[in-house]
Amino acid sequence: EKEKIFAQRYSQTYTHAKSILTDDLWTKTLQSPDESQDINKILTGLGHHLSLYYALPHKDYGLDRKKKIDLDNDRRAFCQAYSYVSKTLLITAIPELFAREGLPLPIQLANTKEGTSLLPSWLIEERKFAHMNEQEAAYNFTRELVFLRPERLFRRAAPAPTDLFNSLYAAFAVLSPDKPPKFPAGREAAIEKLVAHIKEYVSTAVLESLKPVAARVLQREFEPEITRWIHSNHRTSLRAATLIGCDIRRVVAWVLSEPDNITGMVAKDRIKEVLRFVISAEYAELRAQLGLTIS
Known part of the structure; x- marks a missing residue:
């Protein structure tokens, strides 16, 4: 009986x-x-500059910074x-929030800039979030x-x-000038513009540090590797949300409520990822490190 009372009280908190969450x-x-x-290493070094290449002023998204939340x-x-x-996620540059109705997801990145400075913004379904408690909103x-971590920013900014x-073809062309990858037909002009952008804005020191990394990737079939990286980003997102959400029962319900055609994984695969994670040693370690364990 004591255990039931404890479980009921704990689940309500x-x-x-x-x-x-440290970098380590x-x-x-x-x-x-x-x-x-x-x-991850390549996009940690280049992601900011690539995001800036595609960034637009706030007005192009219909945003007025005076009306941010x-x-x-x-x-x-x-x-x-x-x-x-x-x-908690160690997001150092916290984007501004703007209300926007009719989004495919409750929250969506707007790749905005102020002058020549990258200044991403979040568009949120304010009415949906207003009906959430803190726990559901945190999830x-x-x-x-x-995706605001340096290694994943360009995943959303592209x-x-x-x-x-x-952009990655352009990066490999710059980082491996002697053995650049062959550009896909019909996309050469777009990639060459990105090559010029990288050469102009990324420091020589950063480029030199990434050349051995690019050489390793180019020894493999890198397009399938990029595709796997994209899919694994979704799994990382689920792992983080499961950890921060705390309550497995509620997390499963929220995961099931997500639309399959937008999140990148079908419901059964999302649930499998959550369950694999919560029984893992990594999950237990993270809960202990973050002080989320039940004493």
Whole structure:
């Protein structure tokens, strides 16, 4: 009986992490083991500059920065959840929030810039978030905030998958000038523009440090590797949201409510990923490191 009472009380309380996810925990414990470390390294070095290449002024998205959601003074549960998740996931440049109705998902990245500075924004379905408690809002924010990490930013900033592939072709051409990959037919001009952008804006030191990484990738079939990396990003997002969501029963319900055609994985595969993660040693270690274990 005592155990039942404890379980009921605990399930009604949203437990916050007492520590943050360090870079080491991200790399070694949280992110999907299927993620390509080499692709992550290349996009950590180049992702910001590639995102800036495609970035647009706020007005092009119909955004007025004066109308952003005031996170400092807005005490609604979803605003508190946003600040909590950003801090816990070690997101250093926290994007501004803007209300936008009719989105395919509750939250969507707008790749915005201010002058020559990259300044990403989040568009959110404000009415949906206003009806969420802090725990559900935290789950939804985590699903997307993982893409604000340097290695994954361009995954969301690229306008389309073709732009992501074009950018990586350009990166390999710059990083392996003696043995560049053959560009796909019909996309040469777009890739050459990206090559010029990388050469102009990325420092020589960064490019030199990435050349051995690119050489390793080019020894393999890199297009399938990029595709696997894209799919594994979804798994990393699920792992992070499961960890931050805390309550497995609720997490499963939220996962099942997501549309299959947008999240990149069908429902049964999303649930499998969640269940694999919660019985793993990594999940137990992360809960202990973040102070989420039940004493």
